[in-house]
Structure formats: structure tokens, C-alpha cells
Amino acid sequence: MKPTTLEEAVALTQKFTSRPSNEELLRLYGLYKQATEGDNEGERPGGFDFKAAAKYNAWLILKGKSKEQATLDYLDLVEELSNKYM
Template sequence: MDIHNLEEAVALTKKFTSKPSNEELLRLYSLYKQATEGDNNEERPGGFDFVAAAKYNSWLALKGKSKEEASNEYVELVKQLSSKYI
């Protein structure tokens, strides 16, 4: 795949013909959030919202990674996943 930036990678994910695994989706989510917003400074979700907690923790694990590095990793991950899901 010939994608060069975050926007192209996001557009490509919309062409996936099947859904990536939950682990792959979490990785995409956390890299996207880190690339677009930087470190996670949101409040930890409470209660029994396990999906929100998993997303929060996945993003929090990337703390300190630059937006550029996260963006590059997102693009590379989409390239890998596109061979499985397109």
C-alpha cells in the first residue's frame, strides 16, 4: 500500500472489508489518539465501562510518544492490516 500520512491511513481503514481484532482496533485507536491529541490527560472512566477503560489504558500506555512517531506507527500498522482486511 502506498500511503504516506495519517489522513490517507484513516481513509484506508474505512475500506477494510472485515473488522480487525479487538487488539488491533485498540492499537489503531491509541495510536490515532496519540498522533492527534498527544498524551492522554483525560479522566479515567469509572464503573463497569470496560471498553472505555481498555481504550483509556491503551492510549495511556503511549504517554511520552511524540505525535509524529505515533502517526508513523499508525500508518505502518494500517499498511500491515490492509493486507489482511482489504
């Protein structure tokens, strides 16, 4: 099932019957943030907050991707993951 909006895609991820891999979750996170906020302009997390650093990096690597393209990529990824985890 292919979602047509960001909201539908987010709702679909809530219906997964098993948890995607950390790599897949980070891809979802980065694409969602790029689609909704644009380029990551925040400060890099410091210290030993590895989870926050991974999320920061997942978003940062998408710098320059348009919100529209990030949205399309997010929808495609959710469709792919829904076939795998539902």
C-alpha cells in the first residue's frame, strides 16, 4: 500500500507489526525531518548521546535535498517497509 501524504505514511508506520532495523529507522527519521523542516542547521549533539548523534547524522546527510523530494523518498521508503513489516 503506497501512502500519498506524509500524514498517511506516518500513520502507516504505526501499524508495522515488527520493528524496522535501526538503519531503516534512521532513514525514516532523516527523510521525515528533511521533508518537514528542510536542511539540518542545528548543533551537533555532544558527549556520549550516540542516539541523538545518529539521528543528527541521518538528517545531515540529506542536506540540499528539497522538501518535495524528501517527501517522495519518505513515501517510497514507507511503502517498501510496509511490505516488509506488516
